[in-house]
Structure formats: structure tokens, C-alpha cells
Amino acid sequence: MPALNRRQFLAASLGAVGSVAAGTGLGSQLWPLMGREDLVPGRTPELVLPAGAWSPAADRLTFAAVGDTGSGGRQAMAVADRMARGYQDSPYGLVTHLGDLCYYGSVEDRFDDVFTRPMRPLIDAGVAFELAIGNHDGALHHSDASLAEIDAELRLLGTPARHYTTSHGPVDFFYLDSSTPGLFGDDASVQLEWLDDALASSTNQWKVVCMHHPVYSSGAHGSTPGADELLEPLLADRRVDLVLSGHDHHYERTHPVDGVTYVVSGGGCKTTPVRPGRFTAAASSTLQYLHVDVVGDRLTGRSVRADGRVVDRFELRAREGR
Amino acid sequence: MTVPAAAAAGYSLLVLAAVVAPAVVLESAGDRGGVRGAVGADLIGVSAAVGVPAAVLAWRGVRRTTRAGRSRTDVWIAASCGLVTVAVAASALPTVVLHATTGLPVLDADAGWPVPALWAVCLGAAVVAGEAxxxxxxRWLAG
Incomplete structure (x- = not known):
């Protein structure tokens, strides 16, 4: 091996350190970041859907549930396109959005990119959107700025409040603001008491709770700390059928926990890994949305991947004792 | 093929791989999510269009300096630094630029060409940085 002079030694050292740092940084940070984030802008879905093609009925409802769609990127457009194709095959009049409508900026500036463009076919078809506030919808810890962001989103979507209930056919929906301090902070009792009253007074056949942060999740964020103690007993006591959430960027369905089935449908534009836990019935790190058909006392859910493949199908029966 | 020529060819392939890798990462992430060919396929083409000339440039640069009688040690130390620079810049520049430009009307994906063009400009800048x-x-080693 030739002897190195001082400059060669310095440059070679710099190159060696740089090679190690670059290899480590690319492999463990930058490439995973590129794969995880959905930064490349995507084309607007071009489908034209028949308006109002669903059939409203007292005993049936078809709806879609999706969360974490807010990139405006190619993956978000692919999921939105699949949702539009899902409407073609089985029309629905409602999308429950499980939060994180907007990443990388304020919703006032990016609403067209992250919502209007991807959802254009469904919007034009007259589909209604109902939002459960997510942590990227104004960041956590409700500062004045984040509250303004949340207010902007609610106003843009025509959503009535941060927590609210709606009724469609045989299903009552209960939307929560699950961010901190919305549900897990000092003033959590306000929303919990509201939820308890709303669930108690619900007489419809199905009760579906929609919130951004999952009570149970085996993904990157995991189960929301405190949710099992604070929320799970209430949901079980009030005989909720299904809890829909996002936050983790994967699909997961639990076995019924005290009669309640929990679903994470957060693959709206990004994917993060999931390792099935003790409560997991099905899980997949994939871009997806949930297509739900309710007919009488039977609910059928399908988690549909962006390429149309069904990654999970499940069926629930309305809980007795109403 | 002589050893220096083979080494130069290997080096140029590494430069090509460094330039194409970010688009492959994007495409494979899309594949895993279930959108094969919809996330990075066109960007792989653009990357190859930038990467092949970059690889030729790298090969010629190493061969020329070797033939000119420069110390092989100097040549390969400098080539290593260039490769590190192009590898990091080819991944970091598109990421930073795409993040910084989210929502800009000029990046209208529906128009087709602006996004691949931006991608190509970022990779071109990375290649220039690597070569520089x-x-x-x-030059510093020779000084």
C-alpha cells in the first residue's frame, strides 16, 4: 500500500467518513423518508362518476372510510382514484375522513391540492365528507394557530364542530376530536360526557365512532396512550359496533374487544410498517381505503388497496340489547 | 480490459446507480403500497436519462486523469469524494426541493412534464456537484 502524504490522508479520511455517513444516512434515513412521504405531485383522477348514484334507505348504507390523505402526491391520487372506482362499482354517498386532511402546509393554502383535486370525481358526484380532526389538522396542543387551522378545515368541509354526531340510514356516526387536549387532556371530560350522552340517546341500529387516534394499533405510532382506560370502557358499555381511526399509515382490524371492533384505515397516501399484535385480526402496510356496506343488521367491510385488491374483508352483526 | 479501465467502468456504474436509486426507492415504496408503476416509473426513466451521461462523464474523468499521469491514489480519493457527493445530493436535493415546492402552481402534475423536469434538474445539479x-x-491534492 503506497504511503499517503498529508493531503491524501486528509482527503482519504474525509472520503471514508463521508462514505460511511452517506451510506448510513441514505440507508437508514433519507431513502426511508423518500419512500414514506408522498412528495411527488400526482395527477388528478379523471373519472367522471354518475351523480347521486347511491340509494338512500332507512335500513341500508354504503360509505367509505379513509384517513391520512393529506399529501396531494401520487400515492394520495392513487387511493382517491381507487375510491372513485369503488363508487363506480358500489356507489356511496358518504366518506368518513379519519383525519390528517393536509400535510406540508396550511389547509387554507393547500385545500385544492390535498382535497378538491384528489376527491374531484366524488365531490362532483355529490358525495358528502365528514371529518374527524387529526393531529396534522392544526398540529397538537391547540395553539391559537392550530385552532385557526382546525376551524378552517371544518369550515371548508362544512363540518359542524370538532366533535359531533350524524345519522345516515341505519348508522349513527360519532366524530371525536382525539387530539390532545381534545380527548386526552385536562378538559377531556367535556367530550367524554358529550360522547356518553350521545351514545346513550342513540337508538339507531349501528353505532360507529370515528376518531383520528387509534385506541388499538400495532403500527408506528401504536395504541394511543390512555385510550384503553379512558375510552374503551365507555365504548364497550354503550355497545358501540365499530371504531374507525387513522393516524398510523396502515390497515388493521382487531378481534372484537369487549364486543367492539377497532379498525385503522390510515393508508390514504403513505405507508408505515405494522407488526400484528395480540389484538390484531388482520393487518397490512398498504395504501388503502375501507368500503363499508350496511344492510339491516349486517355490516360488511372491505379494505381495498390502491390497485383494487381486497386486503381484508370482514362482517359484523349489529349488537343486541338496543 | 485492463484493471484501471475495469475500475473506471465500475466507478461509472456506481455513479449511475447513485443517480437512479432515489427513483427506484420511490417506485418500490409505491409497489409495496399497491400502486405498481404509478409513483416512480417515469422518474426512473428521467433518472436514467441523466444518469447515463453522468456515468460516461465519470468514466471519462477518471480515465483521462489516470492517463494524464496523475497519481492513482489522488484519482481514486477524488473519485470517492465525488461519488459520495453525487449519491447524497441525488437523494437529498429532490426530497428538499419537492418538499419546499409542495402546492406551487408551477408544479402542476396534470400538465405532465413539470415534475419530471424538476426531478431532472435536481439530479443534474447533483451530478454537477459530484463532478465539481x-x-x-x-486539484487540491495536486496543489
Missing amino acids: SRRGVL
């Missing part, structure tokens, strides 16, 4: 660092280190 290779030449700069080589």
Missing part, C-alpha cells in the same frame, strides 16, 4: 467535488479534491 471530484475535480476540486483532485
Whole structure:
């Protein structure tokens, strides 16, 4: 091996350190970041859907549930396109959005990119959107700025409040603001008491709770700390059928926990890994949305991947004792 | 093929891989999510269009300096620095630029060409940075 002079030694050292740092940084940070984030802008879905093609009925409802769609990127457009194709095959009049409508900026500036463009076919078809506030919808810890962001989103979507209930056919929906301090902070009792009253007074056949942060999740964020103690007993006591959430960027369905089935449908534009836990019935790190058909006392859910493949199908029966 | 020629060819392949890798990462992430060919396929083509000339440039640069009688040690130290620079810049520049430009009307994906064009410009800048660092280190070593 030739002897190195001082400059060669310095440059070679710099190159060696740089090679190690670059290899480590690319492999463990930058490439995973590129794969995880959905930064490349995507084309607007071009489908034209028949308006109002669903059939409203007292005993049936078809709806879609999706969360974490807010990139405006190619993956978000692919999921939105699949949702539009899902409407073609089985029309629905409602999308429950499980939060994180907007990443990388304020919703006032990016609403067209992250919502209007991807959802254009469904919007034009007259589909209604109902939002459960997510942590990227104004960041956590409700500062004045984040509250303004949340207010902007609610106003843009025509959503009535941060927590609210709606009724469609045989299903009552209960939307929560699950961010901190919305549900897990000092003033959590306000929303919990509201939820308890709303669930108690619900007489419809199905009760579906929609919130951004999952009570149970085996993904990157995991189960929301405190949710099992604070929320799970209430949901079980009030005989909720299904809890829909996002936050983790994967699909997961639990076995019924005290009669309640929990679903994470957060693959709206990004994917993060999931390792099935003790409560997991099905899980997949994939871009997806949930297509739900309710007919009488039977609910059928399908988690549909962006390429149309069904990654999970499940069926629930309305809980007795109403 | 002589050893220096083979080494230069290997080096040029590494430069090509560094330039194409970010688009492959995007495409494979899309594949895993279930959208094969919809996330990075066109960007792989663009990357190859930038990467092949970059690889030729790298090969010629190493061969020329070797033939010119420069110390092989100097040549390969400088080439290593250039490769590190192009590898990091080819991944970091598109990421930073795409993040910084989210929502800009000029990046209208529906128009087709702006996004691949931006991608190509970022990779072109990464190649220039890599070549500049290779030449700069080589010059400094000779000084």
C-alpha cells in the first residue's frame, strides 16, 4: 500500500467518513423518508362518476372510510382514484375522513391540492365528507394557530364542530376530536360526557365512532396512550359496533374487544410498517381505503388497496340489547 | 480490459446507480403500497436519462486523469469524494426541493412534464456537484 502524504490522508479520511455517513444516512434515513412521504405531485383522477348514484334507505348504507390523505402526491391520487372506482362499482354517498386532511402546509393554502383535486370525481358526484380532526389538522396542543387551522378545515368541509354526531340510514356516526387536549387532556371530560350522552340517546341500529387516534394499533405510532382506560370502557358499555381511526399509515382490524371492533384505515397516501399484535385480526402496510356496506343488521367491510385488491374483508352483526 | 479501465467502468456504474436509486426507492415504496408503476416509473426513466451521461462523464474523468499521469491514489480519493457527493445530493436535493415546492402552481402534475423536469434538474445539479467535488479534491491534492 503506497504511503499517503498529508493531503491524501486528509482527503482519504474525509472520503471514508463521508462514505460511511452517506451510506448510513441514505440507508437508514433519507431513502426511508423518500419512500414514506408522498412528495411527488400526482395527477388528478379523471373519472367522471354518475351523480347521486347511491340509494338512500332507512335500513341500508354504503360509505367509505379513509384517513391520512393529506399529501396531494401520487400515492394520495392513487387511493382517491381507487375510491372513485369503488363508487363506480358500489356507489356511496358518504366518506368518513379519519383525519390528517393536509400535510406540508396550511389547509387554507393547500385545500385544492390535498382535497378538491384528489376527491374531484366524488365531490362532483355529490358525495358528502365528514371529518374527524387529526393531529396534522392544526398540529397538537391547540395553539391559537392550530385552532385557526382546525376551524378552517371544518369550515371548508362544512363540518359542524370538532366533535359531533350524524345519522345516515341505519348508522349513527360519532366524530371525536382525539387530539390532545381534545380527548386526552385536562378538559377531556367535556367530550367524554358529550360522547356518553350521545351514545346513550342513540337508538339507531349501528353505532360507529370515528376518531383520528387509534385506541388499538400495532403500527408506528401504536395504541394511543390512555385510550384503553379512558375510552374503551365507555365504548364497550354503550355497545358501540365499530371504531374507525387513522393516524398510523396502515390497515388493521382487531378481534372484537369487549364486543367492539377497532379498525385503522390510515393508508390514504403513505405507508408505515405494522407488526400484528395480540389484538390484531388482520393487518397490512398498504395504501388503502375501507368500503363499508350496511344492510339491516349486517355490516360488511372491505379494505381495498390502491390497485383494487381486497386486503381484508370482514362482517359484523349489529349488537343486541338496543 | 485492463484493471484501471475495469475500475473506471465500475466507478461509472456506481455513479449511475447513485443517480437512479432515489427513483427506484420511490417506485418500490409505491409497489409495496399497491400502486405498481404509478409513483416512480417515469422518474426512473428521467433518472436514467441523466444518469447515463453522468456515468460516461465519470468514466471519462477518471480515465483521462489516470492517463494524464496523475497519481492513482489522488484519482481514486477524488473519485470517492465525488461519488459520495453525487449519491447524497441525488437523494437529498429532490426530497428538499419537492418538499419546499409542495402546492406551487408551477408544479402542476396534470400538465405532465413539470415534475419530471424538476426531478431532472435536481439530479443534474447533483451530478454537477459530484463532478465539481471530484475535480476540486483532485486539484487540491495536486496543489
